[in-house]
Amino acid sequence: MTRLIDRRTGLFLAALALATLAAPLVLPTHLIPLMGKYLCYALLAVALDLCWGYAGILSLGHGAFFALGGYAMGMHLMREIGARGVYANPDLPDFMVFLGYDHLPWFWWGFASFPYAALMALVVPGLLAFVFGWFAFRSRVSGVYLSIITQALTYALLLAFFRNEMGFGGNNGLTDFREVLGFSLSAPATRLALFGLSAAALAGCLILARAIVTSKAGKVLVAVRDAESRTRFLGYRVEGYSVFVFTVSAMMAGLAGALYVPQVGIINPGEFAPANSIEIVVWVALGGRGTLVGAALGALVVVALKSWLTATFPDLWLFALGGLFILVTLALPNGLLGLAARFARPRPRAEVSA
Amino acid sequence: MTPPAIGATRAAAQLYLDGVSRSFDGFKAINGLSLAVQPGELRAVIGPNGAGKTTMMDIITGKTRPDAGVVLWNGDTDLTRLDEAAVARLGIGRKFQKPTVFETHSVEDNLRLALKAPRGVLATLLHRRTADEDARVTALLEQIRLAPQRQDQAANLSHGQKQWLEIGMLLAQDPALLLIDEPAAGMTDAETMETAALLKSIAGARTVIVVEHDMDFVRALNCRVTVLHQGAVLAEGSLDHVSARADVIDVYLGR
Numbered sequence: 001m002t003r004l005i006d007r008r009t010g011l012f013l014a015a016l017a018l019a020t021l022a023a024p025l026v027l028p029t030h031l032i033p034l035m036g037k038y039l040c041y042a043l044l045a046v047a048l049d050l051c052w053g054y055a056g057i058l059s060l061g062h063g064a065f066f067a068l069g070g071y072a073m074g075m076h077l078m079r080e081i082g083a084r085g086v087y088a089n090p091d092l093p094d095f096m097v098f099l100g101y102d103h104l105p106w107f108w109w110g111f112a113s114f115p116y117a118a119l120m121a122l123v124v125p126g127l128l129a130f131v132f133g134w135f136a137f138r139s140r141v142s143g144v145y146l147s148i149i150t151q152a153l154t155y156a157l158l159l160a161f162f163r164n165e166m167g168f169g170g171n172n173g174l175t176d177f178r179e180v181l182g183f184s185l186s187a188p189a190t191r192l193a194l195f196g197l198s199a200a201a202l203a204g205c206l207i208l209a210r211a212i213v214t215s216k217a218g219k220v221l222v223a224v225r226d227a228e229s230r231t232r233f234l235g236y237r238v239e240g241y242s243v244f245v246f247t248v249s250a251m252m253a254g255l256a257g258a259l260y261v262p263q264v265g266i267i268n269p270g271e272f273a274p275a276n277s278i279e280i281v282v283w284v285a286l287g288g289r290g291t292l293v294g295a296a297l298g299a300l301v302v303v304a305l306k307s308w309l310t311a312t313f314p315d316l317w318l319f320a321l322g323g324l325f326i327l328v329t330l331a332l333p334n335g336l337l338g339l340a341a342r343f344a345r346p347r348p349r350a351e352v353s354a
Numbered sequence: 355m356t357p358p359a360i361g362a363t364r365a366a367a368q369l370y371l372d373g374v375s376r377s378f379d380g381f382k383a384i385n386g387l388s389l390a391v392q393p394g395e396l397r398a399v400i401g402p403n404g405a406g407k408t409t410m411m412d413i414i415t416g417k418t419r420p421d422a423g424v425v426l427w428n429g430d431t432d433l434t435r436l437d438e439a440a441v442a443r444l445g446i447g448r449k450f451q452k453p454t455v456f457e458t459h460s461v462e463d464n465l466r467l468a469l470k471a472p473r474g475v476l477a478t479l480l481h482r483r484t485a486d487e488d489a490r491v492t493a494l495l496e497q498i499r500l501a502p503q504r505q506d507q508a509a510n511l512s513h514g515q516k517q518w519l520e521i522g523m524l525l526a527q528d529p530a531l532l533l534i535d536e537p538a539a540g541m542t543d544a545e546t547m548e549t550a551a552l553l554k555s556i557a558g559a560r561t562v563i564v565v566e567h568d569m570d571f572v573r574a575l576n577c578r579v580t581v582l583h584q585g586a587v588l589a590e591g592s593l594d595h596v597s598a599r600a601d602v603i604d605v606y607l608g609r
Contacts, residue, residue, distance in 0.1 A: 215480075216466070216467070216481040217475055217478035217479040219459060219467055223459065223467055226458055226459070227454050227457075229438075229454070230454045232439055233447070233448045234467065234468050234473075234523065234527060235442035236473050237437075237439045237474075238439075240474070240475050
């Protein structure tokens with residue numbers, strides 16, 4: 001019987017808790033939002049691994065769900081600026097005044113409320129994934145075709161959000177945030193709280209994902225991945241399971257985006273870029289597909305590497321990313337966690353002799 | 355337009371096909387196929403490659419829609435309107451020609467997923483193992499002789515063992531009808547005879563339709579045989595009866 005918290009999940013959660021508690025003591029405050037951003041990426045990787053690693057749904061558009069969650073939170077943060085914007089308009093964000101809006105578009109209604117915005121950060125990506133998945137999986141689109149249309153989805157959203165007429169700030173996106181729930185976003189305490197929330201969200205979603213994959217439904221998902229027609233002929237409606245896991249995964253990605261935006265201070269259409277979604281796949285592949293914990297670790301390793309490389313050798317980053325992907329595909333089919341397992345296997349004997 | 359001989363069995367038949375046709379790009383894979391199978395019957399379907407055996411199974415199990423014809427279950431359920439999952443839930447199990455099991459799951463988990471139980475997402479999310487299920491899995495493992503391999507990954511089973519595991523998964527569904535596509539393919543002689551004995555022991559309580567090429571295996575089944583040729587029934591009767599017919603010898607058995 002598979003346990004909800006297996007050894008490596010337990011180790012990861014313990015390390016995460018330790019690191020979260022230690023970070024404020026050892027790191028300067030200006031680095032805390034960066035760490036929080038990393039944790040959001042780790043959560044995004046867990047979300048993708050849930051649907052790719054277990055159900056075999058290789059989404060090349062998960063960045064879209066992340067960005068939609070981010071926009072939902074960004075819209076709230078824009079409304080919270082209120083009359084303190086450059087144009088001092090209490091009802092309209094600066095970019096709307098600049099573009100000559102005379103009233104708030106209907107899809108901005110309600111975003112002045114934090115609970116509503118937080119709900120939308122989950123509902124909007126979830127609903128999009130549900131509708132998209134409903135049509136795709138019912139028509140039995142799978143494999144590389146599904147990957148391509150998810151890529152098209154995020155690209156279409158990229159183009160749409162670039163347009164000023166869409167009412168989401170166009171090219172510049174949403175930025176100049178000041179406060180969340182009345183707490184200044186630049187205050188160290190707020191930054192620590194957001195960082196802590198990111199860690200809690202990562203831990204919570206990891207446990208939720210473990211609960212799904214260790215349930216009988218999780219075994220059905222793996223069955224769909226391994227032998228879809230066998231699963232159908234056993235009486236399972238495969239599309240129901242695919243839609244379910246795709247939707248849950250998209251909502252997790254939306255949550256990650258919602259936590260990301262207040263920590264980085266901006267959300268713009270660039271987050272929909274197809275390359276972003278592909279990078280998530282590299283994180284998961286590097287860490288170890290179908291392991292959840294590995295996906296989170298893969299994200300942390302790659303984004304830390306990215307931060308370092310883009311600062312020291314800015315021209316090398318894309319080569320490094322491509323090289324990593326080739327290396328993983330050729331040499332590490334089970335990712336870092338698979339490599340660790342290979343080294344770890346003889347260890348119990350060593351412990352006995354020691 | 356129903357011929358009287360088949361019309362008479364329509365009410366009694368568990369599975370009833372009449373005038374079923376299906377073509378792919380102009381090729382008539384199934385061409386006016388009629389077949390009636392009684393509850394509890396063991397039936398062998400033989401025929402040369404391309405005779406339409408697999409297409410027939412695809413039509414019965416909801417994978418392929420016929421262009422014309424009637425496919426009835428228990429005299430009243432139209433199988434041509436249902437998808438694979440709905441057909442499976444009626445109690446029709448299917449074994450593929452190439453053994454198809456969940457390779458990364460254990461032998462035990464393969465059977466657990468197949469056990470008759472609610473198939474919805476919510477039901478499986480909230481599912482808890484019961485002692486009754488454990489007992490059924492143990493009994494099935496005994497029946498398909500895989501008890502020692504209970505915890506093994508299905509990928510590590512031999513070809514013959516995978517065939518048996520897949521038959522076990524069919525039995526776990528508690529089906530009324532089993533459709534079995536070339537179970538003896540790739541099996542040793544001893545395994546082939548054991549498989550024949552297993553299928554004979556299953557028939558009676560359940561209906562079993564076996565598609566097979568291996569004539570020794572069909573002989574061991576000792577049951578009514580339907581010969582398919584070019585998408586239609588060429589002959590039907592005991593193996594001795596059909597194998598004595600000149601047309602069957604011509605198209606299939608060879609002289």
